[in-house]
Ligand code: ATP
């Protein structure tokens with residue numbers, strides 16, 4: 001198959017004093033080679049838990065209850081952690097974490113942080129590594145001179161560009177980005193998105209682009225995954241999910257974007273009600289309490305996540321499955 005990354009029936013829960021927070025609860029999806037998967041859903045639906053599980057950087061109280069994550073067919077959750085960090089992280093999959101601008105250490109110059117990333121993984125002379133760093137910065141629109149600066153001497157947009165340059169330093173096959181543009185103003189956000197898309201097209205890496213803002217995804221994604229309350233509710237080709245959204249939650253998210261042509265404007269999703277408590281989620285469909293189409297069965301039986309037609313999956317009792 002063309003799947004570079006495959007997540008199968010993944011469950012990641014957080015253990016608390018009172019029980020388990022079911023933050024990722026039976027999620028299955030995949031990212032194809034050289035394609036972009038956009039992942040969207042409201043704050044708290046489990047997006048970061050999904051990506052930190054993939055990167056094996058979850059908080060201490062997180063537990064993978066079941067499921068698997070395969071990268072190029074290899075089970076990366078059960079791989080020796082040292083091997084995973086040496087062979088997969090940065091080299092194969094680079095991760096741009098949420099609040100990634102804070103990842104840059106304030107006491108190190110940009111070039112020193114980048115040098116460390118390269119020299120930890122590759123046997124390269126310092127001069128060659130520096131050469132690569134200057135080029136990497138220029139490729140993301142940051143002048144090479146900035147390499148001698150400290151993070152606080154750069155603007156937010158430049159810092160985000162540096163983080164992207166760092167992610168690309170070892171030419172990974174895949175980038176996972178969690179809210180990479182959220183902290184930026186609207187104009188800078190649009191520029192960074194454009195940059196990421198053009199880098200992705202030129203270098204043909206795969207990308208999993210995670211955001212709470214569905215409107216950002218139309219331009220950059222090949223496929224879309226919509227999460228709600230720890231569950232995947234819809235997954236498919238971008239044309240299908242945007243053009244023919246089937247899950248009532250996706251439909252409402254899209255309605256909250258008045259005009260896709262103006263998608264560069266940041267908009268808040270306004271759906272009546274609140275997402276459920278993930279420690280005690282409702283029986284049946286987790287969206288049922290807020291769903292305008294809810295039927296009695298929705299409050300009793302959890303809908304199956306299944307294929308409608310072609311590359312389009314949905315978990316909803318109201319959708320007629322063929
Ligand atoms: P956002 O859009 O705000 O970044 P998210 O979709 O990334 O949200 P997560 O950060 O994955 O959501 O959180 C999923 C759920 O898990 C939330 O209900 C959150 O409160 C809970 N959670 C996150 N970290 C922990 C933790 N360490 N212990 C207990 N619960 C947690």
Ligand code: MG
Pocket residue numbers: 047048049098178179
């Ligand atoms: Mg998050």
